[in-house]
Amino acid sequence: MSTDIEPPRTAETTEDELEALIGDRAIARDDHLNAPGFVINPDDVQDVLADLRDEAGFDHLSCLTAQQYEDRYESIYHMKKYVDPTQEVSVVVPTTLDEPTSQSAEPVFRTADWHEREAFDLVGIDYEGHPDPRRILLPETWQGHPLSLDYDQTKPQVVTLSEYENPIQPDHIDSESDTMFLNVGPHHPATHGVLHIKTVLDGETVLDVDPDIGYLHRCEEQMCQQGTYRHQIMPYPDRWDYVSSGLLNEWAYARVAEDLADIEVPEYAQVIRTMGAELCRIASHMLALGTFALDVYGDFTAVFQYAFRDREVIQDILEDLTGQRLMFNYFRLGGVAWDLPEPREEFIAQTRDFLDELPAKVDEYNDLLTTNEIFQIRCVDTGILEPEVAKEYGCTGPVARGSGIDYDLRRDDPYGYYENLEWDVVTEDGCDNYSRVLVRMREVEESAKIIEQCLDLIEEWPEDEREVQANVPRTLKPDPDTEVYRAVEGAKGELGIYIRSDGTDKPGRFKIRSPCYHNLSVLEQMVQGEYIPDLVASLGSLDIVLGEVDR
Amino acid sequence: MSNEPRQQIHDSTAPSTDTRDARIGEGLDNRFNSKLREAFGASPFILTKFDQFMNWVRGNSMFMLQFGIACCSIEMMSTYAIKHDIDRFGAGVPRASPRQADVMIVPGTIVSKFGPRMKRVYDQMPEPKFVVGMGSCTISGGPFQEGYNVVKGAEEIIPVDIHVPGCPPRPEALVYGVLKLQERIKNSESSPVVVKPYELEQFGDLPQDELVQKLASEIDEDDLVMRYNWADSP
Ligand code: SF4
Numbered sequence: 001m002s003t004d005i006e007p008p009r010t011a012e013t014t015e016d017e018l019e020a021l022i023g024d025r026a027i028a029r030d031d032h033l034n035a036p037g038f039v040i041n042p043d044d045v046q047d048v049l050a051d052l053r054d055e056a057g058f059d060h061l062s063c064l065t066a067q068q069y070e071d072r073y074e075s076i077y078h079m080k081k082y083v084d085p086t087q088e089v090s091v092v093v094p095t096t097l098d099e100p101t102s103q104s105a106e107p108v109f110r111t112a113d114w115h116e117r118e119a120f121d122l123v124g125i126d127y128e129g130h131p132d133p134r135r136i137l138l139p140e141t142w143q144g145h146p147l148s149l150d151y152d153q154t155k156p157q158v159v160t161l162s163e164y165e166n167p168i169q170p171d172h173i174d175s176e177s178d179t180m181f182l183n184v185g186p187h188h189p190a191t192h193g194v195l196h197i198k199t200v201l202d203g204e205t206v207l208d209v210d211p212d213i214g215y216l217h218r219c220e221e222q223m224c225q226q227g228t229y230r231h232q233i234m235p236y237p238d239r240w241d242y243v244s245s246g247l248l249n250e251w252a253y254a255r256v257a258e259d260l261a262d263i264e265v266p267e268y269a270q271v272i273r274t275m276g277a278e279l280c281r282i283a284s285h286m287l288a289l290g291t292f293a294l295d296v297y298g299d300f301t302a303v304f305q306y307a308f309r310d311r312e313v314i315q316d317i318l319e320d321l322t323g324q325r326l327m328f329n330y331f332r333l334g335g336v337a338w339d340l341p342e343p344r345e346e347f348i349a350q351t352r353d354f355l356d357e358l359p360a361k362v363d364e365y366n367d368l369l370t371t372n373e374i375f376q377i378r379c380v381d382t383g384i385l386e387p388e389v390a391k392e393y394g395c396t397g398p399v400a401r402g403s404g405i406d407y408d409l410r411r412d413d414p415y416g417y418y419e420n421l422e423w424d425v426v427t428e429d430g431c432d433n434y435s436r437v438l439v440r441m442r443e444v445e446e447s448a449k450i451i452e453q454c455l456d457l458i459e460e461w462p463e464d465e466r467e468v469q470a471n472v473p474r475t476l477k478p479d480p481d482t483e484v485y486r487a488v489e490g491a492k493g494e495l496g497i498y499i500r501s502d503g504t505d506k507p508g509r510f511k512i513r514s515p516c517y518h519n520l521s522v523l524e525q526m527v528q529g530e531y532i533p534d535l536v537a538s539l540g541s542l543d544i545v546l547g548e549v550d551r
Numbered sequence: 552m553s554n555e556p557r558q559q560i561h562d563s564t565a566p567s568t569d570t571r572d573a574r575i576g577e578g579l580d581n582r583f584n585s586k587l588r589e590a591f592g593a594s595p596f597i598l599t600k601f602d603q604f605m606n607w608v609r610g611n612s613m614f615m616l617q618f619g620i621a622c623c624s625i626e627m628m629s630t631y632a633i634k635h636d637i638d639r640f641g642a643g644v645p646r647a648s649p650r651q652a653d654v655m656i657v658p659g660t661i662v663s664k665f666g667p668r669m670k671r672v673y674d675q676m677p678e679p680k681f682v683v684g685m686g687s688c689t690i691s692g693g694p695f696q697e698g699y700n701v702v703k704g705a706e707e708i709i710p711v712d713i714h715v716p717g718c719p720p721r722p723e724a725l726v727y728g729v730l731k732l733q734e735r736i737k738n739s740e741s742s743p744v745v746v747k748p749y750e751l752e753q754f755g756d757l758p759q760d761e762l763v764q765k766l767a768s769e770i771d772e773d774d775l776v777m778r779y780n781w782a783d784s785p
Binding site: 138139140141142143146151153154155156157158159160161186187188192193194214215216217218219220222223226235236239242243244287304305306308309311312315325326327546547 | 618619620621622624625626628629632633634647649659660662663664665666667668671672694695697699700701719721751754757762763765766769770774775776777778779780781782
């Protein structure tokens with residue numbers, strides 16, 4: 001068995017070709033577990049990145065990790081190809097401690113804008129030529145860079161409650177224009193949490209938006225750097241994308257740590273993981289659907305409540321499996337915490353019941369939403385996101401697939417048991433709000449297919465081979481200075497983690513690549529020239545979770 | 552269901568109903584005869600203290616603030632939605648504006664950037680107002696307590712009436728917390744007075760120290776600021 005469609009591979013760029021391409025600009029090699037790494041000078045960044053993109057096809061700047069060593073700062077650009085994410089290369093840019101200035105990659109990759117603002121904010125590297133070098137997660141008046149080595153956490157900080165720019169002030173662009181300034185959030189029902197969007201309007205038309213984030217920056221990276229690999233980190237991923245995507249997020253950590261420590265996961269555990277993860281995906285897409293209906297119609301009664309009704313069923317199943325409704329903490333390095341609950345037949349029957357009822361429910365949603373005229377008027381051809389723009393901003397997940405980008409890590413960079421199951425990657429070409437909703441609805445059906453097959457496998461699995469956990473030592477101490485970046489397909493897109501080990505039982509650097517962060521950054525491109533209600537619809541269709549945006 | 556009085560009430564209260572009908576007079580629409588009126592019989596009066604009556608009303612008609620912060624708000628939404636349906640207890644209509652709300656459920660982690668905002672939203676709610684802290688994050692900072700950016704509990708900024716522990720608390724737990732709050736309101740218990748280390752104050756009023764002097768060029772004298780003394784936090 002295999003997936004229906006084979007991933008579209010291109011000719012692999014070999015290491016020799018990469019070496020030839022970068023040539024003298026590489027001052028050393030610094031290979032990572034997942035990819036060859038090239039060290040370059042801080043003023044060659046744009047050059048090298050542009051060459052890698054144009055000559056070798058590395059068009060996806062997946063992540064930027066910034067970190068401080070005892071003797072230097074380092075920015076690592078993790079690059080991939082949208083057509084084949086298994087082809088990776090890391091570009092390592094060291095800078096000195098006294099003058100941490102590095103060339104900005106923003107002119108080459110638009111997505112580097114937010115990446116580099118974050119790196120400046122948390123670690124303190126300056127990017128020369130960056131168009132907008134402000135802090136992004138912490139308040140403007142913050143002192144120090146919390147993930148740098150000499151940061152003193154006990155120092156007091158002053159945070160302002162400055163009134164945001166005055167809405168009635170006549171202009172915000174120039175003295176001629178007749179624009180109005182509008183704040184949306186940070187406490188606003190349509191922002192799905194605590195997000196503040198500074199909006200400039202001309203009449204009802206949106207001229208410009210500037211998302212102001214960081215109202216939920218909970219120091220996730222610091223927390224993970226303080227935890228031991230074996231058990232203390234796993235609870236945190238549940239809290240990144242907290243819309244019931246717990247198991248999907250846990251998988252991101254499990255995958256990267258298992259690669260780092262070279263742990264084999266038993267097949268049976270992989271099947272359970274796959275099933276649990278897809279249940280989470282359904283729950284998460286249901287919530288996206290419910291809140292989207294709330295955004296475009298103010299529908300608190302029908303779709304929202306139906307979506308919650310169906311989520312409750314999944315949450316019950318997941319609670320039986322993991323013991324918690326939302327923060328599962330069910331994965332372990334090398335497997336899962338325990339087998340299915342006893343009596344197994346009951347659990348399996350209950351899950352099958354849910355799957356049996358699902359098609360009828362999906363039809364109901366289609367009746368209420370996608371075939372509804374008002375809904376179509378609100379969503380078709382609004383919030384257009386062209387595929388080229390989506391790639392430039394590093395969009396992934398349903399947002400990218402709604403723009404026709406055929407990119408799904410479950411198929412393209414296989415992990416777990418996905419390779420051996422029959423399912424399809426869903427894409428839509430509409431590039432609008434409607435397509436993104438359709439993608440989520442159809443993904444729910446695909447997930448159901450996956451779960452069905454997992455249940456079949458689990459049912460037939462011989463009793464004496466139900467191994468749920470590999471043998472993993474009590475304390476893990478990966479070799480010092482091993483670096484690895486790995487991603488999985490979360491509910492919102494590519495959820496990646498970079499870990500550098502420093503020889504202890506805790507990570508030296510733990511960096512999270514959040515899909516929502518990048519999906520949100522593209523908002524400005526989607527809403528310029530649209531009406532303000534379409535801003536709300538577009539934001540809803542991006543399906544962001546602030547816990548994951550801010551981390 | 553019709554608006555006709557149920558038979559057994561009608562039977563047992565017939566004499567008083569007659570008296571009442573005689574007093575009200577002819578011609579009134581039957582719809583105004585509620586079953587509650589029926590049950591009261593001839594003298595439709597209750598004697599109570601006005602304050603007690605107000606508190607009873609207050610407890611049974613709570614307007615929640617629609618206020619989502621972090622993970623706990625997902626469980627809070629489940630509490631509002633189908634199945635747990637907190638509307639059964641007269642607390643089910645979230646208001647989008649703080650000016651129309653009288654209970655604030657704080658569902659999540661409070662970080663430095665959000666602290667001043669939350670205080671402002673709280674200040675905008677009309678008195679009397681009540682706060683339910685949902686989840687360990689609002690009690691102590693929860694799993695993120697050691698974070699450089701995390702306020703160690705909602706009580707550092709606003710007074711909290713009820714703490715619901717859990718990470719996240721189950722919807723049932725939140726319902727229980729809201730019921731407890733109703734009980735307290737009905738019994739006229741006031742919220743605990745808290746020593747709040749973090750207040751909004753004008754920048755000019757802060758004690759002049761190194762940090763304040765450094766920021767003087769960036770922040771206006773009259774700007775409201777919150778000063779976090781992380782070292783003193785529990
Ligand atoms: S208490 Fe737990 S679930 Fe609630 S906001 Fe905090 S971390 Fe999230």
